[in-house]
Amino acid sequence: MSIREANERALVRLTSAQPVLVDCRPAREALGLDERTVLHSGPPLLWGQACPTVQAAILCAIRYEGWAADDDAARRLVERGRVTLGPCHHAGAVGPMTGIITASMPVFVVENRPGGNRAHATVNEGLGKVLRFGANDASVIARLDWLAREAGPLLGAALRSSGGLDLRALMAQALRMGDEMHQRNIAASALLARALMPHLARVAADTGAVARVADFMAGNDQFFLNLAMAAAKAAADPCLEIAGSTMVATMARNGTDFGIRVAGLGERWFTAPVNTPEGLYFPGFTAADANPDMGDSAIVETVGLGAFAMAASPAVVRFVGAGGLRDAVRVTEEMAEITLGEHPHFRIPTLDERGTPVGIDIRKVVETGITPLINTGIAGRAPGTGQIGAGVVRAPLACFEQALAAAAAGRVAT
Amino acid sequence: MDEIRDLFGREIRVINVGLESFALVLESLGVPVIHVQWVPPAGGDPARARLLALLDDEDGA
Numbered sequence: 001m002s003i004r005e006a007n008e009r010a011l012v013r014l015t016s017a018q019p020v021l022v023d024c025r026p027a028r029e030a031l032g033l034d035e036r037t038v039l040h041s042g043p044p045l046l047w048g049q050a051c052p053t054v055q056a057a058i059l060c061a062i063r064y065e066g067w068a069a070d071d072d073a074a075r076r077l078v079e080r081g082r083v084t085l086g087p088c089h090h091a092g093a094v095g096p097m098t099g100i101i102t103a104s105m106p107v108f109v110v111e112n113r114p115g116g117n118r119a120h121a122t123v124n125e126g127l128g129k130v131l132r133f134g135a136n137d138a139s140v141i142a143r144l145d146w147l148a149r150e151a152g153p154l155l156g157a158a159l160r161s162s163g164g165l166d167l168r169a170l171m172a173q174a175l176r177m178g179d180e181m182h183q184r185n186i187a188a189s190a191l192l193a194r195a196l197m198p199h200l201a202r203v204a205a206d207t208g209a210v211a212r213v214a215d216f217m218a219g220n221d222q223f224f225l226n227l228a229m230a231a232a233k234a235a236a237d238p239c240l241e242i243a244g245s246t247m248v249a250t251m252a253r254n255g256t257d258f259g260i261r262v263a264g265l266g267e268r269w270f271t272a273p274v275n276t277p278e279g280l281y282f283p284g285f286t287a288a289d290a291n292p293d294m295g296d297s298a299i300v301e302t303v304g305l306g307a308f309a310m311a312a313s314p315a316v317v318r319f320v321g322a323g324g325l326r327d328a329v330r331v332t333e334e335m336a337e338i339t340l341g342e343h344p345h346f347r348i349p350t351l352d353e354r355g356t357p358v359g360i361d362i363r364k365v366v367e368t369g370i371t372p373l374i375n376t377g378i379a380g381r382a383p384g385t386g387q388i389g390a391g392v393v394r395a396p397l398a399c400f401e402q403a404l405a406a407a408a409a410g411r412v413a414t
Numbered sequence: 415m416d417e418i419r420d421l422f423g424r425e426i427r428v429i430n431v432g433l434e435s436f437a438l439v440l441e442s443l444g445v446p447v448i449h450v451q452w453v454p455p456a457g458g459d460p461a462r463a464r465l466l467a468l469l470d471d472e473d474g475a
Contacts, residue, residue, distance in 0.1 A: 002471045246469060363469055366462055367455045401462065408465040 041099025042254025106152025279391015304358030
């Protein structure tokens with residue numbers, strides 16, 4: 001099979017995915033996640049190479065699970081190998097920012113109906129002091145406890161009652177309503193709430209619980225982000241077995257490295273030091289306070305959303321530090337230079353209904369020198385700070401150069 | 415030489431490929447210019463260009 005044929009097959013598989021939200025269950029059930037394992041975002045990460053913000057989140061998760069009483073004891077467990085670290089992507093999951101998942105945390109279950117494969121993501125905790133941004137105080141653990149005890153089981157029961165929610169249709173609609181589904185998920189979160197609330201009300205024995213979950217969802221404009229990520233992973237994963245394809249199937253960061261996986265090169269990661277985002281900061285913070293980029297959320301750019309769909313989301317342009325709609329259109333057009341086609345379902349009204357650019361080709365990235373742009377939140381560099389802003393960041397070219405060399409070596413070998 | 419003299423005797427229309435500064439100078443002189451953004455593949459790096467050539471099968475080769 002030629003590269004062109006392999007890429008055509010990969011692009012069709014990626015864009016014809018039909019992700020359906022079917023359940024929410026503890027990670028130990030949904031992922032078969034072992035006790036004493038902490039999943040993190042991005043490519044594989046050694047404890048000693050993790051940035052302080054990711055380390056703080058890992059230690060907090062260990063305290064949350066009750067495996068250690070304080071950070072010092074938690075640190076000893078990791079350093080002695082009694083707690084194992086691993087990438088979310090290797091366990092069938094994705095997590096934003098630090099991406100921390102442990103056994104007790106509830107995860108959404110998204111099923112790709114054509115392939116039957118599943119992907120998972122945690123329940124978005126909200127903004128500010130949250131584990132995904134490296135915050136680690138008692139309020140973070142209290143929220144995680146509530147998610148596991150009340151919100152997760154109720155969301156799961158409602159989803160099972162619903163028979164599954166079609167995320168592709170919901171995401172296509174949200175794009176038309178101004179979301180790019182990375183830094184702006186207001187429409188998608190509202191559409192999800194509209195679809196879910198009747199089922200929540202039907203399955204709940206306690207109206208107080210329904211009110212608390214409804215309040216939580218209504219108060220979090222980014223609630224849908226994790227679902228967009230799981231839907232994207234469910235679409236992208238089946239591409240990892242298409243021999244010969246030069247299409248990117250994963251982009252992810254862990255605060256130390258940026259990693260990509262390529263459809264024709266299987267599970268192998270190609271990594272390079274991650275960049276630090278540029279953007280706007282909350283009052284009292286500056287670029288000097290910013291942590292290097294992190295999170296599995298770049299999977300949404302991998303499927304043609306986020307910065308790739310910037311032209312669909314004028315409202316997000318200023319928030320991530322760009323100038324205006326003209327800049328947004330320019331970003332989407334630039335990303336079209338490095339992609340294989342347009343998404344048949346994710347269409348942009350402001351671009352005369354053209355589909356979002358999708359299917360990043362490592363050859364086009366290296367040939368043009370244009371690297372994927374990613375919309376992202378910015379975490380504080382100091383452990384425990386939480387979110388300090390939002391902006392954009394470029395994937396490092398070196399990942400794509402390494403992958404190109406590996407693809408060429410494979411071509412020569414065959 | 416006559417052809418070149420004829421060329422400069424007529425209205426000049428320019429397609430500029432690559433360095434934009436050439437187009438900007440002509441524009442400032444009132445010459446109609448269409449600028450084509452172009453850079454050498456892989457920034458002109460021969461090793462990466464060879465890798466790209468190995469993976470170029472757009473003709474179905």
